[in-house]
Amino acid sequence: xxxxxxxxxxxxxxxxxxxxxxxxxxxxxxxxxxxxxxxxxxxxxxxxxxxxxxxxxxxxxxxxxxxxxxxxxxxxxxxxxxxxxxxxxxxxxxxxxxxxxxxxxxxxxxxxxxxxxxxxxxxxxxxxxxxxxxxxxxxxxxxxxxxxxxxxxxxxxxxxxxxxxxxxxxxxxxxxxxxxxxxxxxxxxxxxxxxxxxxxxxxxxxxxxxxxxxx
Numbered sequence: 001x002x003x004x005x006x007x008x009x010x011x012x013x014x015x016x017x018x019x020x021x022x023x024x025x026x027x028x029x030x031x032x033x034x035x036x037x038x039x040x041x042x043x044x045x046x047x048x049x050x051x052x053x054x055x056x057x058x059x060x061x062x063x064x065x066x067x068x069x070x071x072x073x074x075x076x077x078x079x080x081x082x083x084x085x086x087x088x089x090x091x092x093x094x095x096x097x098x099x100x101x102x103x104x105x106x107x108x109x110x111x112x113x114x115x116x117x118x119x120x121x122x123x124x125x126x127x128x129x130x131x132x133x134x135x136x137x138x139x140x141x142x143x144x145x146x147x148x149x150x151x152x153x154x155x156x157x158x159x160x161x162x163x164x165x166x167x168x169x170x171x172x173x174x175x176x177x178x179x180x181x182x183x184x185x186x187x188x189x190x191x192x193x194x195x196x197x198x199x200x201x202x203x204x205x206x207x208x209x210x211x212x213x214x215x
Contacts, residue, residue, distance in 0.1 A: 104213035
């Protein structure tokens with residue numbers, strides 16, 4: 001048994017000596033840096049992680065963001081030239097109703113006598129109406145005046161628009177009685193004059209007969 005132990009011990013020493021020799025041989029063949037570099041894989045250069053400076057966008061001012069166009073002044077429009085007013089000779093050609101001219105005007109409180117009549121003038125206008133103006137004045141200062149326009153509805157009916165003033169000393173306390181607006185003048189029956197149909201005086205008592213004669 002002692003022999004076997006010895007043999008085993010010797011074998012162990014041999015094996016141990018063999019391992020040390022392998023280690024020594026590897027240590028003698030230590031590779032150089034150049035050799036290691038040749039066998040080391042090449043590592044691609046990674047991009048630098050240096051942050052890139054960000055340039056802020058240019059500030060936009062309201063003037064550049066919203067460009068307001070320069071207002072263009074409107075082209076002045078020439079005013080139309082007004083048509084010339086018709087002359088009396090030209091207007092007279094429009095007298096289709098044959099009323100143009102001077103006619104008699106009376107108020108019964110002053111006089112109905114032909115020698116005392118007042119007068120009223122009919123001037124034809126281009127629209128077929130007539131401008132009228134006339135008065136009758138009494139010896140005591142009483143008077144009637146008619147001023148406005150007349151449109152003939154028929155031979156015996158006229159529509160007046162304007163103002164009729166009657167002033168007589170014993171009516172309306174001697175103050176003028178003024179009628180305005182549209183007033184009808186009618187020639188009734190066989191009368192040769194148109195009588196104002198707004199008959200009642202401003203005093204609410206007496207009746208005024210204002211007549212315009214045919215000729």
